Amino acid sequence: MKSKMQWSYLFKHWFATLLIAPFLTDLLFYIDPNNHKIGGFVEVYPIIIWLSFLFSIPTYAVYSIVFYYLKKKQFSLIFSKRILIAISVVGIFITFTLIFPDIYFPATLAYMLTSLVTGIFFKLEKRLPAKN
Structure with missing residues (x-):
């Protein structure tokens, strides 16, 4: 059987990151007893999802261009998956650094970890039946 991206x-990968990360952010805020923002992300969940979607568009535009290139050139699936996950994690870091410098490190960390885990969890390949 042959595999195809x-x-x-x-x-x-994109939507799972957007949907899960706000909950992880609140969990990270909960771990820090000096933080008074507990529950803040979940309270305004629809707004957070919308803003996260808007801020993630540039990263996932680059992601989709690289995805297309990797698919066209037929790089190995493991290599392709690593590159795509790296693009999403670095893109999240750059976005948070540019938009929210120094104030939302737990959110940055939560989005990066969620992107890493969901990127690993989902399958990149689709099995195709072998041609005889």
């Missing part, structure tokens, strides 16, 4: 990976 599937575009649904991009969307699963």
Whole structure:
């Protein structure tokens, strides 16, 4: 059986990160007893999702261009997955650094960890039946 990269990976990775990271952010705020922002992200969850989506568009535009290139050149799936996860994690870091310098490190960390874990969790390949 031959493997082929599937575009649904991009969307699963992107949307899972957007949906899970606000909860992880609140968990990280909860761990720090001096933090008074506990529950802040979940209280305004729809707004956070919308803003996260808007701020992530540049990163995932680059991600999709690289995805297309990797798929066209047929690089190994492991290499491709590592590159795509790295792009998303670095893109999240750059976005948070430019938009929220120094004030939301727990959120930055939560989004980066969520992107890393969801990127590893979802399958990049789609199995195709071998041609006889």
